[in-house]
Amino acid sequence: xxxxxxxxxxxxxxxxxxxxxxxxxxxxxxxxxxxxxxxxxxxxxxxxxxxxxxxxxxxxxxxxxxxxxxxxxxxxxxxxxxxxxxxxxxxxxxxxxxxxxxxxxxxxxxxxxxxxxxxxxxxxxxxxxxxxxxxxxxxxxxxxxxxxxxxxxxxxxxxxxxxxxxxxxxxxxxxxxxxxxxxxxxxxxxxxxxxxxxxxxxxxxxxxxxxxxxxxxxxxxxxxxxxxxxxxxxxxxxxxxxxxxxxxxxxxxxxxxxxxxxxxxxxxxxxx
Amino acid sequence: xxxxxxxxxxxxxxxxxxxxxxxxxxxxxxxxxxxxxxxxxxxxxxxxxxxxxxxxxxxxxxxxxxxxxxxxxxxxxxxxxxxxxxxxxxxxxxxxxxxxxxxxxxxxxxxxxxxxxxxxxxxxxxxxxxxxxxxxxxxxxxxxxxxxxxxxxxxxxxxxxxxxxxxxxxxxxxxxxxxxxxxxxxxxxxxxxxxxxxxxxxxxxxxxxxxxxxxxxxxxxxxxxxxxxxxxxxxxxxxxxxxxxxxxxxxxxxxxxxxxxxxxxxxxxxxx
Numbered sequence: 001x002x003x004x005x006x007x008x009x010x011x012x013x014x015x016x017x018x019x020x021x022x023x024x025x026x027x028x029x030x031x032x033x034x035x036x037x038x039x040x041x042x043x044x045x046x047x048x049x050x051x052x053x054x055x056x057x058x059x060x061x062x063x064x065x066x067x068x069x070x071x072x073x074x075x076x077x078x079x080x081x082x083x084x085x086x087x088x089x090x091x092x093x094x095x096x097x098x099x100x101x102x103x104x105x106x107x108x109x110x111x112x113x114x115x116x117x118x119x120x121x122x123x124x125x126x127x128x129x130x131x132x133x134x135x136x137x138x139x140x141x142x143x144x145x146x147x148x149x150x151x152x153x154x155x156x157x158x159x160x161x162x163x164x165x166x167x168x169x170x171x172x173x174x175x176x177x178x179x180x181x182x183x184x185x186x187x188x189x190x191x192x193x194x195x196x197x198x199x200x201x202x203x204x205x206x207x208x209x210x211x212x213x214x215x216x217x218x219x220x221x222x223x224x225x226x227x228x229x230x231x232x233x234x235x236x237x238x239x240x241x242x243x244x245x246x247x248x249x250x251x252x253x254x255x256x257x258x259x260x261x262x263x264x265x266x267x268x269x270x271x272x
Numbered sequence: 273x274x275x276x277x278x279x280x281x282x283x284x285x286x287x288x289x290x291x292x293x294x295x296x297x298x299x300x301x302x303x304x305x306x307x308x309x310x311x312x313x314x315x316x317x318x319x320x321x322x323x324x325x326x327x328x329x330x331x332x333x334x335x336x337x338x339x340x341x342x343x344x345x346x347x348x349x350x351x352x353x354x355x356x357x358x359x360x361x362x363x364x365x366x367x368x369x370x371x372x373x374x375x376x377x378x379x380x381x382x383x384x385x386x387x388x389x390x391x392x393x394x395x396x397x398x399x400x401x402x403x404x405x406x407x408x409x410x411x412x413x414x415x416x417x418x419x420x421x422x423x424x425x426x427x428x429x430x431x432x433x434x435x436x437x438x439x440x441x442x443x444x445x446x447x448x449x450x451x452x453x454x455x456x457x458x459x460x461x462x463x464x465x466x467x468x469x470x471x472x473x474x475x476x477x478x479x480x481x482x483x484x485x486x487x488x489x490x491x492x493x494x495x496x497x498x499x500x501x502x503x504x505x506x507x508x509x510x511x512x513x514x515x516x517x518x519x520x521x522x523x524x525x526x527x528x529x530x531x532x533x534x535x536x537x538x539x540x541x542x543x544x
């Protein structure tokens with residue numbers, strides 16, 4: 001039985017680390033000082049400046065698999081505190097920090113692999129986190145195919161620049177494009193759109209997908225009950241996600257909120 | 273002397289219509305019921321449903337040139353009120369209303385031209401509205417070229433979809449992409465970005481340009497003192513606009529605000 005005794009969960013914010021911890025009781029939890037996560041049993045507290053210490057600790061605990069879970073803020077390094085290992089990768093790391101998430105995370109994943117660890121995806125070890133293709137709940141509106149196509153065109157264009165996991169479209173018009181602030185802030189922004197700009201009042205859709213070059217092993221888009229609530233509060237009618245590649249936290253609760261608000265959730269591949 | 277006696281100013285919101293009116297004293301001001309503009313001398317009050325009435329009125333007043341100035345909200349039509357002319361173009365107009373601004377405005381401009389009017393650009397008849405290439409004030413920061421290039425790449429990609437006149441970049445990362453809500457709302461959104469995401473605190477730049485396929489005769493990007501204030505409040509260090517093709521309202525006031533805040537304004541062509 002896979003109890004996670006060779007697994008370390010690199011834990012960022014949100015509920016995903018906890019869900020994994022509950023499924024893999026013997027896994028080690030790795031937290032960074034800026035991740036604001038409560039101490040639990042079997043926790044390695046790590047600093048971004050001391051990645052060498054992290055690799056040593058993982059080795060001592062006979063860890064072989066690494067799963068990255070939850071958002072970790074882009075770190076700032078205190079140069080006085082760097083251990084030898086981190087110092088050695090600092091020139092490359094500094095360059096990656098000003099690139100998009102993909103390049104930064106790929107680099108970090110590569111470092112783990114170079115040190116002999118296998119990176120596993122959260123949804124590989126917990127398949128219930130993602131959706132199978134199909135209509136999960138609710139009823140899509142008449143022009144949904146047109147709006148999804150437009151969103152997908154924009155997402156595809158922006159993928160090349162490592163941005164834009166999410167786009168909000170209402171009646172053919174673009175109400176929001178996700179940037180560094182993430183899904184929730186995007187939806188809060190859309191909610192405040194002047195009613196003059198939305199007077200057809202047709203609702204709209206939030207389309208959320210991985211970027212074309214996003215590595216799903218260590219970086220998947222995540223939604224959850226708050227996303228559904230915010231999308232509904234933003235006057236939208238539904239949510240479209242890619243099946244198998246967007247993590248849905250607390251799926252039952254998501255469906256419950258959606259159904260209570262006549263909001264649809266559709267898992268469908270990109271139209272492009 | 274061109275006193276504007278054959279000119280009609282289709283007046284939307286903002287200060288641009290007034291600036292044109294001051295320069296062309298004899299021009300006729302055309303306002304739509306949703307434009308919330310005070311009545312002045314020589315005003316034609318028009319309804320979106322009665323474009324036939326508008327063309328007749330312009331003809332009676334011997335208007336030959338039309339300048340479109342200021343934003344007009346995407347109209348909603350009361351089908352019971354349509355005059356014959358508007359009714360005849362309604363099928364095409366309805367289709368354009370769910371497209372981006374370009375298609376909608378091009379169609380409206382075409383209708384004016386079909387009826388014998390010449391569309392003139394605001395900056396054609398008031399050249400002081402735009403900037404010549406060069407540094408207007410302040411000092412760009414070290415990585416400005418890299419950040420402008422990134423913004424321009426995104427603007428170019430999105431141009432194809434008729435969105436994205438503005439992009440905010442900070443230290444290589446995308447903090448905002450302009451959508452239907454416009455520049456000011458974008459900058460207010462950026463201002464609220466969590467400090468965790470901006471901890472390098474390097475400032476950033478707002479790049480504002482016309483879309484690739486934007487028709488500058490009847491639709492130019494507009495900035496003004498509020499833009500400078502909001503960009504500064506969003507923690508940015510400067511603003512880049514395309515020379516000759518972005519309208520800068522109250523230029524002296526813009527420069528004054530920028531200089532007081534060590535904020536730069538640079539008029540420079542796209543890097544792509």
